[in-house]
Amino acid sequence: MRVPVSIFCLFVFSMTAAVVAGEPILLKYKLEPGEVQSYQVSMDLRVDAAVKQGGKTESTKIDMHVGMGVALKCISSDENEFICEACFYSPQAELNMEAMGTRVRAVMDYSGVKMYKGGKLVKSVQWSDFNDPSMPNIGDLSKVRIRCRIGRNGELLEIYDGEELAKKFPGFDFDQMMGQQIVFPTHPIDIGESWEATIDTDFDNGIGCGISVGKIENKFKYTLSKIGKYNGVRCAVIDVKGTTTTKEKDSDIKLNQTVNGTTIVELETGKVMFAKADVAQSIDGEISGADVNVSTTGSMTIRYNGNRIPSEAIEEEMLARIDPDLLKALNEIRVPIVLVDRIKIGDKFYKVRDIVVVNNTKMRLLKFSEDRIYLKDDKSGIIYKILMNFRGEVTSIKPLMGKQG
DSSP states (O other), X not given: OHHHHHHHHHHHHHHHHHTSOOOSSOOOOOOOTTOEEEEEEEEEEEEEEEEEETTEEEEEEEEEEEEEEEEEEEEEEOSSEEEEXXXXXXXXXXXXXXXXXXXXXXXXXXXXXXXEETTEEEEEEEGGGOOOTTSOOGGGGGGOEEEEEEETTSOEEEXXXXXXXXXXXXXXXXXXXXXXXXXXXXXXXXXXXEEEEEEEEEOTTTTSTTOOXXXXXXXXXXXXXXXXXXXXXXXXXXXXXXXXXXXOTTSSEEEEEEEEEEXXXXXXXXXXXXXXXXXXEEEEEEETTEEEEEEEEEEEEEEEOOSSOOXXXXXXXXXXXXXXXXXXXXXXXXXXXXXXXXXXXXXXXEOTTOEEEETTEEEEEEEEETTEEEEEETTTTEEXXXXXXTTSBEEEEEEEESOOO
16 A cells, blocks of 8 residues: 555645645735644545466455645745644545455545445444554544744755654655655746756655655646636636656666646635645656565646634644553443433443542543543543444544533
């Protein structure tokens, strides 16, 4: 699974670079300290892989959907640049894989993964209990905070926290994506005018598994096609074309990629309102003595989602930092009986204000109804809103800080 994940990461960054270009006047970023830009990112990929070794060829087909929210917050700014922090929320992915006559479906979100074979659920685990190194733990994205410096001309100057993401996704170094950027033109752009950028990126070991890619060359051509309104905002519509190729003859694999898309940018601020692109990629080479060919086609969409960090992002970050054993115990709570003045949790009855011990953690029962209970950990101050189905089984847990609702 390293190759598809890395394709997604590579394409996210090439598109993030691509979606910040063009205007009939001089384009510059306009971010204020404290300002938030939230985006919804989705990608659909079809991967066809063939591995030939010892006279035998094994084929794998993967249909993959990946979606997540990304929120960028401006921490500080000066005359030339901005310091920003990015967080990720509500990651979800669905993979349908066919290999050696077997079909497997995996559904993932920030809490865990469910595996299906032949249409039947065969495994459902939280990430804390999942130890398959071939499956990316997208739940860890909720723990990641990436700080970076961005120039007022759109140039990505530095990523401070790339090592943290690399720890969560072994084999992928965020800092190696530093070259994936586009700089705004230094002069006003008229409708129909184009500008280009060529960016070299050191992508050694960039797709994981110890595979050497070396330097890759990214060429982008941007054309301002028109000026119009998008969701009532005056915007520039920019056509994007890009190619990516490996430069080094001795790299383990050869990578070729084309990108064709459209980006809509708010004229006043340089903010991306919408972007969509189609991608086609091929990877050929020899890995561990096997001839490998991977062909990928797909599309990616980025939509502006408002000027705040969504509540689900805050909730998921809190959940990601809770003791996994406690979270697992909370998910295993059963409430078989709900009466007017008391409820049964497990094999004991409790009233409001009673102490409920969960995984050696004392929690106070604040209130309850037929489909939910509220437990407060007085030590941490976190209130757990626990939703239940008609059988009294937990369906979801939402952490709240200092409030009930």
